[in-house]
Amino acid sequence: MIKRAMTALLAPLLLAAGGPPTVPHRITTMATGLDHPWSVAFLPDGRVLVTERAGRLRVISGGKLQAKPIAGVPAVYENGQGGLFDVLPHPDFATNRLLFLSYAAGTPKANATRIARARLDGDSLTDVKVIFEVAPLKNTPAHYGGRMAWLRDGSLVMTTGDGFDYREAAQRKDGLIGKTIRIRPDGKIPSDNPFVGVKGARPEIWSLGHRNPQGLAVDPATGTLWQHEHGPQGGDEVNLIRRSANYGWPVATYGRDYSGAGISPFKTYKNMVDGVLTWTPSIAPSGLAVYRGAMFPEWQGDLIVGALAHEHVRRVDLNGTKVVGQQRLFPDLTARIRDVRVAPDGAIWLTVDEDEGRVLRVTRK
Template sequence: MALAVDYRIETLAEGLDHPWSLAFLPGGGMLVTERVGRLRLIDADGTLREAPVAGVPEVFVGGQAGLFEVALAPDHPDSGWVYLSYACGTRAANTTCLDRARFDGRRLVARETLFRAEPDRQGRSHYGGRLTFLPDDTLVLGLGDGFDYREQAQNPGNHLGSLVRLTPAGSVPGDNPFVAASEARAELYSIGHRNIQGVVFDETRSELLIHEHGPRGGDELNRILPGANYGWPLVTHGVDYTGARVTPFTELPGFEPPVLHWTPSIAPSGMTVYDGERFPEWRGDLFVAALAARQVRRLIREDGEIVGQEALFTELDERIRDVRSGPDGALYLLTDSAAGRVLRVMPAP
């Protein structure tokens, strides 16, 4: 197991209203979403543009609802495509939507909605929203169970509590695992999730990993297999917020068990595989941002298997919404508050 690493934390940008996700632009700089429905541009020199990026879709904001992920298409330098996930609709009828648009350096243009999770629901909780691209250029988008609709996570006839897989244009890939099932939604890639908040594809191990919130306890890290069922709410290591049991089962035949679970909850949000050169001791490890635990959890891996955990950046005493491995080899953090910051973690001098 690697020894402790010396680092310093720099504030790159501040004054952001609940920043949720960031994407690194090929020419330097980055795009950052604010949950309140704004997309912000940070220039290559670290300057936060005062005016938000124009052309963002209308976002339903409230509670956990808002603007979520920003991700660049794999061919972004040529196509200019940027993908946004967000809560859409009204408090009485809302869901998770996915759009794409071209970013011209100032605004989003040619925006189109690619996917709208069904059905609409009431409330303002459990939207998922994290996405990533796979090596075949398809994308996967994590969704939530809508909180009050948790039993529907076992129903393949809707999108609640699932991971969906789409082509870059939003259509259904022909090899999706539920395509031939008449009672299932063809977009589904896996089911039985509670609220997916981290999605990464580990290119070295060729595996898709997600993490999701449990209730009180039972946050999970899962290795995704196409067509698999991850059990929520029939199996969980957590209990309801009242203390009542959700289910007596932590495992059952036919359901994929988690790689690990966090009980008590850390409230994971955002995840990255560190692949930079600045921290060689961290290469290949998973980094999980944590809201309730107010830290980043480093999952130490050997041959792809998790052999230990380390709590990092607790000195910040802030809810961490996202963590990213940057193209410059630094680690980037988003703090979750009305005065949120973009932080850059560099080796100590």
Template sequence: MRRFGHILLAATGLSVCAMALAVDYRVETLAEGLEHPWSLAFLPGDGMLVTERAGRLRLIEADGALREAPIAGVPEVFVGGQAGLFEVALAPDHADSGLVYLSYACGTLAANTTCLDRARLDGQRLVERETLFRAVPDKQGRSHYGGRLTFLPDDTLVLGLGDGFDYREQAQNPANHLGSLVRLNLDGSVPDDNPFVDDSEARAELYSIGHRNIQGIVFDTTRSELLIHEHGPRGGDELNRIIPGANYGWPLVTHGVDYTGARVTPFTELPGFESPLLHWTPSIAPSGMTLYDGKAFPEWRGDLFVSALVARQVHRLIREDGEIVGQEALFTELGERIRDVRTGPDGALYLLTDSAKGRVLRVVPPSPP
């Protein structure tokens, strides 16, 4: 099966044209029958864990078979709207410790937030589970939790959070966690060098503020830079390079407008706020991100891949010397909302489709003739 992407430059703030080489690929269905899968993690020795937003953690065997019974011991999850079970991530020492991290919506409709737990995977169940972090304050509603996380080389992790939708002004308030990126030690404690740790009026966990709803996080080890993307309202989805302690402007600065069509703010940039590397206007609803470093597709090495819900595609962000020079829309033939994109240990790209009958897809080179 041969598919061609197309270049997208017009509404993203990119001014440099780039020609993408057409790459042949084949899309396989690895597993199906998942209810709104949200995240996946590759287990040592093949197989993977997949979260379902409905609050279940599932095991896919090395041969692609979906284990019928969910993993036991998952925390109680608040489910509804955008709320549910989010990220599953293996601890850096998982092969020895068996530890996994789970982010999820916790609480009730009247009072809920984003939580982060750690537990040990013991066969078909989680044991020794503990809550490492609970974002404050609790809020009403069922929207904008963030939930993505990644590990940094210094034995810390970062967790992206949302603004709670109806609480967007609080993204500028360092006294809470709404609309922020937080950085934690692997045991949930606060790193001594966090940028707000000595500010008595700020939460010590904060790493950056002024975000709307963080949905993708990648650490580029080659360039030692942390990249995130976040949802805008109608337009103004952003890709940002994170500077510790920086303010990314929401809702005082945005390229998007409100869902009513009203302006959120007249400003797309202001002194003191970091501008995005690029923005998507109109919105694509970015949902996951990976830095491709596999061997299966050498033409893609070093590029970022951003899955999208509304756009029903994956954007390949073409990079030269770490700078984004163009975009290519891929997998549009699927016609599916794509919740996540990952680089597998086999060099394939893995996609999660956001559906009540969701699938895990594997993108591989075409079969030899």
């Protein structure tokens, strides 16, 4: 408990002392006029896919945003925080053309996060099939999670949120709210998931006790799975995700309710995993990447995090899996950062969450 408390208290100091000054860089605007762009993904032919929360899938080709969206995107429930979230190409996209979309679906009284698999055929999606849906359904337009990533074994993981009003469900194993889930690319359940065969538990669960995780990334060099999630007023967390682990929400948290009331008397709790880093006050983290690239070699293995409320990009300096410092990157950029991705050439791509949103590319100057 003392160690975690010290981490939270030192976070502002670490930010000021987190390493050398920002390296010389150039920020190029790749697209403008987007409706709350949520995610970007890179295709083998050099094109870049961009999701808009309103339910459109856009393409940046040759450095220009194509006017016509991709057709065939499944209908999304666009309300509050709901809409189209991640787009994730299959690891063998070059041969199978498969894409995976996470999105909110349903009605105001009954909605959930879904995953759909589809094939990109020219400028359209075909063979669209829903392969996963969070259960039970909820009646709130908030806290969907929706970040996806591929593990090294080819399985697909995704974060799910607690629906804002369903926080106790994050501790229940008979539902999928407030979890990290793991499935196969066809939607089937891997036989080695931790709760397969456990009475009363959903077999899709990989980890539990999450609030609203909007960052998920696999270190391509080590296979380590990183996640971050929003706390309420305080208590944002960076977590090292392990099979079957319970990350505490809402039993253990540094956050307080928006009314100012306490949520739990515990900041840490027996048999529940503490975050490797917490942020109080909240920075509202969204988007997460592990930097492995040639363009910024001094950041190898570090986490790159977007911040919505604090409107910046932040580097979490790691020594293995231990946090040793933090640094605000690109001080000339102040914007609500929704997504952070590392491109094949090592450039860092960002989406800016606004009514007239942008996609940015950061390169070394």
